[in-house]
Amino acid sequence: MTEKEKMLAGQHYNSRDPELIAMYHKARKLFQEYNQLESTQVDRRSALLNALFEYKGANVWIEAPFYCDYGEFITIGDNTFVNANCFFLDNNRITIGKNGLIAPFVQIYTAGHPLKASERIVKDREHGSSYLTHTHPVTIGDNVWIGGNTVIMPGVTIGNNVTIGAGSVVTKDIPDDVLAFGNPCKAMRKL
Numbered sequence: 001m002t003e004k005e006k007m008l009a010g011q012h013y014n015s016r017d018p019e020l021i022a023m024y025h026k027a028r029k030l031f032q033e034y035n036q037l038e039s040t041q042v043d044r045r046s047a048l049l050n051a052l053f054e055y056k057g058a059n060v061w062i063e064a065p066f067y068c069d070y071g072e073f074i075t076i077g078d079n080t081f082v083n084a085n086c087f088f089l090d091n092n093r094i095t096i097g098k099n100g101l102i103a104p105f106v107q108i109y110t111a112g113h114p115l116k117a118s119e120r121i122v123k124d125r126e127h128g129s130s131y132l133t134h135t136h137p138v139t140i141g142d143n144v145w146i147g148g149n150t151v152i153m154p155g156v157t158i159g160n161n162v163t164i165g166a167g168s169v170v171t172k173d174i175p176d177d178v179l180a181f182g183n184p185c186k187a188m189r190k191l
Contacts, residue, residue, distance in 0.1 A: 002017075002019065003015075003017035003019065003020055004017070004019055004020060004023075007020070007091055007092065007133075007135055008073075008092055008093070008135070010092070010134055010135055010136055011134065012132045012133065012134050013133060013134075013135075014130065015091075015130075015131075015133050016130065020070075023070045023072065024069065024070060026071075027052060027068060027069065027070050027071040027072075030048050030051055030052045030071065031048075031052060031065075031066055031067060031068060031071070033048060034048045034049065034052070034062075034064060034066065035064040035065040035066065036064075037064070039064075045062075049062060052068070052071035052072070052074075053071055053072070053074045053075065053076065054071075054072050054073060054074060054075050054093075055075040055076070056075075056076050057076060057077045057078035057079070057080065057098060058078045058079070059078055059079045060076050060077075060078070060079070060080050060081075060082075061080075061081045061082070062081075062082040062086075063081075063082065063083050063084040063104075064084065065084060065085060066082065066084075066085075066086055067086070067087040067088070068087065068088040068089070068090050069088075069089050069090050069091055070090050070091070071090065072090075073090040073091070073092060073093045073094060073110075074088055074090050074093075074094045074096075075093070075094070075095050075096065076096045076100075077096060077097045077098030077099070077100065077142065078098040078099070079098055079099045079100075080096055080097070080098060080099065080100035080101075080102070081100070081101050081102065082100075082102045082106075083102060083103050083104040083106075083148075084104045084105075085104050085105045086102060086104070086105065086106045086107070086108075087106075087107045087108070088107075088108045089107070089108065089109045089110055089111055090108075090110060091110045091111040091133070091135040092110035092111070092135035092136055092137045092138075092154070093110070093137040093138075093139075094108055094110060094137070094138050094140075095137070095138070095139045095140065096140045096144075097140060097141045097142035097143070097144065097160065098142045098143070099142055099143045100140065100142070100143070100144050100145070100146070101144070101145040101146070102146045103145075103146060103147050103148035103149075103150070103166065104148045104149075105148055105149045106146050106148065106149070106150050106151075106152070107150070107151045107152070108138050108152045109138075109151070109152065109153055109154055110135045110136060110137060110138055110154050110155075111133050111134070111135050111154060112133070112134055112135070112136070112153075112154050113131055113132060113133055113134070114132055119132065120132055135154060136154040136155030137154075137155070138152055138154065138155070138156050138157075139156075139157045139158070140152075140157075140158045141157075141158055141159045141160035141161070141162065141176065142160045142161070143160055143161045143162075144158055144159075144160070144161070144162045144163075144164070145162075145163045145164070146158075146164045147163075147164055147165050147166030147167065147168065147181070148166045148167070149166055149167045150164055150165075150166065150167065150168045150169070150170065150185075151168070151169045151170065152170045153169070153170060153171045156170050156171070156172065156173060156174075157173045157174075158170065158173070158174045159173075159174055159175045159176035159177070159178070160176045160177070161176055161177045161191060162174055162175075162176065162177070162178055162179075162180060162191075163178075163179045163180070163191065164180050164181065164185060165179070165180070165181025165182070165185075166181075167181075167183070168180065168181045168182055168183060168185040169182075169183040169184055169185060170184075170185040171184045171185065172184065172185075174187060175187060177190055177191050178190055178191060179191055
């Protein structure tokens with residue numbers, strides 16, 4: 001099993017694997033160019049996002065700057081808007097539905113580490129210390145509005161027609177048709 005396959009399967013993997021490092025550098029080249037473009041360069045912006053993401057629906061708009069780890073594990077549905085300074089840590093799949101609104105400074109994480117340092121840090125005589133990493137996908141449904149400065153943790157599923165209040169930390173699944181907010185984020189009422 002390759003390190004990429006282990007990563008997508010949620011197993012511990014070596015993030016410094018040459019295949020993953022090459023994907024990392026490719027993503028940085030693409031989003032760095034994207035982040036430098038003028039907003040009027042719509043065709044080039046779209047082409048870069050198509051090259052970066054696994055799938056980008058029609059009329060997706062992403063404000064610069066935008067950051068991710070690999071890009072190729074991200075899918076975004078039609079008519080979704082991602083505001084400035086978002087970071088998608090796509091060490092596993094990030095799936096965002098259609099008609100989404102993602103406010104500035106939203107962070108979506110798919111990677112985690114063992115909590116105990118003795119389990120997290122691996123001594124590598126050749127390269128120094130490295131860290132055990134595991135991943136879980138994140139899924140966001142259709143028609144979801146995620147407020148600014150929200151953090152979405154690995155393995156979370158957010159249902160359809162959900163509003164997540166600004167500054168929330170989403171650690172558990174959120175059902176369809178609710179307003180949810182807080183740290184930790186909880187469903188507060190039906191919409």
